[in-house]
Amino acid sequence: MEKPVHHFAELFEQLGLPADDASIKDFIERHAPLQETMQLHEAPFWSESQAAFIHDALEEDADWAEVVDHLDASLRKK
Template identity: 45%
Template sequence: MELPAYDLKTLFDQLGLPSEGSAIDDFIEAHPLPADVKLIEADFWSPQQAQLLKEWLRADGEEAVMVDELNVRLHPGK
């Protein structure tokens, strides 16, 4: 049985955000976060998106790795 592959495209799809082509890089470039703002507390998430991110972090599996990757990419210089 093949396990699902989790990547930023999958994460963006689950968040209901564009994930094709340069859409992920464009989103990241447009939404840099200050060091003192947690990813799940960013003001650009809907309540449903923030909840999904929290759930994926709590799952502490491959999903959490993708949320961590997004967190690092949204915090320049971190």
Template identity: 45%
Template sequence: MDISTHTMQTLFCQLGLADDEAQITAFVEKYRPLPQHIALPEAYFWNEAQSMFLIEAIEDDSDWCELVDKLDCLLRAA
């Protein structure tokens, strides 16, 4: 059982993306606003593995789910 505390940095690392604060901010700025009709895992900027990770995190209500939801909110903010 994984009992580590996840952060936005660890989520980005898990997704294989640059995980420092500046890069996370740049990613969010680059891809927002994500239209409401597009589910987060279906966004064009994810590769297949990233999309599957996001789908599983949401469907399994995993310990990543809260951060995935937070990322979703960040990407939808105008």
């Protein structure tokens, strides 16, 4: 069975964040770049539940992992 494909905006919705294009762009601009040594789920701007979701998505290679990787890459750009 194939994993569902999640879109970038859906991840923001899942995290309880505004998911329109302007809000996503603003979020990335406010929080990028992450330190190279910091894992995404360790970033100080996540709530405990958001950090756990991100960690678990990557750790379990869940259907959210690809879009979480996209967020990680977006937050590392300078």
